[in-house]
Amino acid sequence: MDLFFSLALQILYGIANLALISLGLAIVFGMMRVINLAHGEFLMLGGYTVVVATNNGVNIWFAMLILAPLVVGIIGLIVERCLIQWLYGRMIDTLLATWGLSLLFIGIITSVFGASTSTVISPPLGAVTIGDYTSSGYELFLIFVVIVLLILVYLTLKFTSLGLVARATMQNADMAACLGISTSRIYMVTFSLGAAVSGLAGGLLAPITGVLPNIGVIYIAKAFITVISGGSAILAGTTSASVLLGGVNGIMSYVTGPTFGEVALLFTAIILLRLMPTGITGRFFRKSQ
Amino acid sequence: MSFNRRRFLKTTAGAALAAPALMKSAMAGGHGAIKFVSILDQSGGLDIYGKPMVDATKMAIDEINEAGGLLGRQVDLKVYDPQSSIQFYTQFATQAAAGDRADVVHAGITSASREAIRPTFSRFQTLYFYNTLYEGGVCDMNNFCTGSTPAQTVEKLVPYTMNKWGKKVYIVAADYNYGQITAQWVQKYVRDNGGDPVETEFFPLDVTNFGPTIKKIQSSGADMVMSALVGGAHVSFYRQYAAAGMNKSVPVASTTFGVGNEHKLISAEEGDGMICAYSYFEEIDSAANKDFVSRFKARMGADAPALNELAARSYEGAYLWAEAVKAAGTADRMPVIEALRSGLGIDGPSGRVDIEPKTNHCNQNVYLAELKDQSFNIIESYESQPPTDTLMVCDLVADPNQAVFKFENGLKAAGIDI
Numbered sequence: 001m002d003l004f005f006s007l008a009l010q011i012l013y014g015i016a017n018l019a020l021i022s023l024g025l026a027i028v029f030g031m032m033r034v035i036n037l038a039h040g041e042f043l044m045l046g047g048y049t050v051v052v053a054t055n056n057g058v059n060i061w062f063a064m065l066i067l068a069p070l071v072v073g074i075i076g077l078i079v080e081r082c083l084i085q086w087l088y089g090r091m092i093d094t095l096l097a098t099w100g101l102s103l104l105f106i107g108i109i110t111s112v113f114g115a116s117t118s119t120v121i122s123p124p125l126g127a128v129t130i131g132d133y134t135s136s137g138y139e140l141f142l143i144f145v146v147i148v149l150l151i152l153v154y155l156t157l158k159f160t161s162l163g164l165v166a167r168a169t170m171q172n173a174d175m176a177a178c179l180g181i182s183t184s185r186i187y188m189v190t191f192s193l194g195a196a197v198s199g200l201a202g203g204l205l206a207p208i209t210g211v212l213p214n215i216g217v218i219y220i221a222k223a224f225i226t227v228i229s230g231g232s233a234i235l236a237g238t239t240s241a242s243v244l245l246g247g248v249n250g251i252m253s254y255v256t257g258p259t260f261g262e263v264a265l266l267f268t269a270i271i272l273l274r275l276m277p278t279g280i281t282g283r284f285f286r287k288s289q
Numbered sequence: 290m291s292f293n294r295r296r297f298l299k300t301t302a303g304a305a306l307a308a309p310a311l312m313k314s315a316m317a318g319g320h321g322a323i324k325f326v327s328i329l330d331q332s333g334g335l336d337i338y339g340k341p342m343v344d345a346t347k348m349a350i351d352e353i354n355e356a357g358g359l360l361g362r363q364v365d366l367k368v369y370d371p372q373s374s375i376q377f378y379t380q381f382a383t384q385a386a387a388g389d390r391a392d393v394v395h396a397g398i399t400s401a402s403r404e405a406i407r408p409t410f411s412r413f414q415t416l417y418f419y420n421t422l423y424e425g426g427v428c429d430m431n432n433f434c435t436g437s438t439p440a441q442t443v444e445k446l447v448p449y450t451m452n453k454w455g456k457k458v459y460i461v462a463a464d465y466n467y468g469q470i471t472a473q474w475v476q477k478y479v480r481d482n483g484g485d486p487v488e489t490e491f492f493p494l495d496v497t498n499f500g501p502t503i504k505k506i507q508s509s510g511a512d513m514v515m516s517a518l519v520g521g522a523h524v525s526f527y528r529q530y531a532a533a534g535m536n537k538s539v540p541v542a543s544t545t546f547g548v549g550n551e552h553k554l555i556s557a558e559e560g561d562g563m564i565c566a567y568s569y570f571e572e573i574d575s576a577a578n579k580d581f582v583s584r585f586k587a588r589m590g591a592d593a594p595a596l597n598e599l600a601a602r603s604y605e606g607a608y609l610w611a612e613a614v615k616a617a618g619t620a621d622r623m624p625v626i627e628a629l630r631s632g633l634g635i636d637g638p639s640g641r642v643d644i645e646p647k648t649n650h651c652n653q654n655v656y657l658a659e660l661k662d663q664s665f666n667i668i669e670s671y672e673s674q675p676p677t678d679t680l681m682v683c684d685l686v687a688d689p690n691q692a693v694f695k696f697e698n699g700l701k702a703a704g705i706d707i
Contacts, residue, residue, distance in 0.1 A: 122528065122532070122555070210528060259492070261501065
């Protein structure tokens with residue numbers, strides 16, 4: 001029973017982890033159709049923000065929850081103004097530009113901090129005992145953060161005027177512009193918000209995975225698979241795809257080992273996209289956000 | 290391009306004019322610098338190993354040159370970065386052998402990269418050094434493997450940690466030939482010492498979520514974990530393991546931890562108590578080593594990485610080759626190989642290192658150390674350990690015409706009971 005409970009928690013964490021690394025991309029790619037290949041690097045930058053801040057004596061909670069999203073959000077803003085805003089609707093160009101951006105970020109971070117940064121930050125919460133088993137308290141905290149984050153995004157989209165205008169712009173930019181909305185500004189805000197969420201995710205994951213200049217490469221594939229499997233609705237899509245793929249991955253990893261866990265995740269995504277080419281929310285929960 | 294008479298005359302005339310110049314430069318090459326090529330990952334997931342190795346190699350070559358070079362010639366070091374990609378390894382190996390016409394190549398970190406480039410150097414008859422600790426079993430006249438092998442390190446590590454922590458061992462390893470074969474060595478030594486290898490799991494190099502495995506380790510009832518994990522992503526295993534509070538109850542020993550300076554990447558409380566065995570630790574208490582460490586730190590300044598077996602052996606590997614060139618009186622391949630195999634050895638930072646001629650491996654000292662506050666405390670040392678694993682399957686004295694990896698299909702296929 002203890003094993004079942006602690007395993008269930010572990011799988012829940014796997015799901016939360018997937019949702020966390022995908023949410024920023026879901027906002028940028030899911031809402032704006034911008035293929036941001038530098039998404040992994042936004043996560044990486046979030047991680048480095050936390051490392052640099054804590055090395056300079058900043059409280060780790062403040063660094064993770066406030067500084068990381070703030071810094072990466074501002075970087076996202078600059079990137080959008082200087083690069084992305086000229087590329088809306090030009091998918092291949094965006095792809096190349098953000099890929100270049102990703103290499104640039106990796107290069108800059110490597111030359112500033114070195115290839116293997118000394119990151120002696122450890123999870124700021126101890127272990128939690130469940131019967132004979134112990135779980136990481138920090139992983140429980142992450143599950144909680146992801147739930148709060150999803151609720152926040154939902155409330156923002158559903159109940160604020162920014163959310164309404166943003167949804168309108170994503171649905172039909174020309175019509176929104178006719179109604180007097182500055183779509184360029186909406187894109188800017190949405191992109192920086194997406195970047196900020198990625199930064200938050202990167203900052204929160206830094207104590208668990210450590211940070212390396214190329215750690216983004218590990219996240220990007222999973223994030224894209226989750227977002228594309230989820231379909232066009234940001235929240236319902238990301239959540240349902242994370243539950244499905246993270247669940248399959250967690251169970252298979254426990255039963256057979258991590259290699260088959262990854263294989264099972266990819267296999268599920270392929271089958272899913274074959275049956276539902278527009279993702280889960282293309283078929284179910286169509287009216288969701 | 291159409292090739293008419295006029296153009297033909299033009300180009301051949303050009304070539305005829307240039308020929309003396311080309312011959313001249315070729316002649317000069319014979320008496321010019323000796324070419325030393327190094328192919329080691331300085332970016333990508335394996336850079337945690339490659340960067341210190343390159344730094345140490347550069348230091349060795351600079352020292353050799355400052356001391357007047359070899360045979361009155363300078364040593365010209367060329368470094369390639371294969372970016373943790375096997376494809377670049379084969380490309381640069383061909384470039385080094387056929388394009389640069391290197392006198393010696395020191396290359397390869399993972400066993401996968403070694404097996405990708407070893408045939409190239411055999412084919413082009415280019416002397417090849419592999420300075421990384423590995424799973425043993427290379428039997429190749431042209432290839433000198435200077436790093437430690439499981440019979441030298443794991444054979445000491447397993448009984449020591451089992452006596453200390455218990456007989457049920459859970460093995461986690463990287464999913465390629467090094468991890469697979471090393472896991473078999475661990476299983477063998479665990480059984481030889483009356484223990485039980487309860488479970489063995491392999492991880493692709495990009496796995497960062499070890500949660501399910503940590504739960505399995507808890508439910509398996511293991512007394513200790515033996516890790517042969519590799520690369521930057523796998524460092525997160527130790528973090529997550531400590532975050533779950535496991536490092537206190539089920540301690541970890543490793544055949545790889547520390548050679549990528551992982552002990553500097555995780556905090557003291559996450560790493561304390563881990564036990565490892567290598568042929569070199571920065572903390573070795575000898576005059577030669579202290580001198581080596583201080584020269585390295587002075588050279589690298591504030592950014593100096595910690596020194597580990599891979600870096601120290603890259604340095605010593607360069608010196609082993611240099612001694613052989615001096616002894617042979619030439620940088621040509623066969624005389625250098627013969628000089629190396631004539632029982633040649635050096636006194637390096639790790640102590641005495643001698644070439645073992647049956648295997649082209651090294652007899653070397655091995656140290657057992659426990660991690661405390663991000664540095665290793667040496668608890669045992671063993672002098673001049675032979676590579677008995679490779680000696681079981683390889684005898685280059687009896688049959689010199691070999692260029693094979695004996696453990697390619699695992700230990701059982703090589704006739705070793707595990």
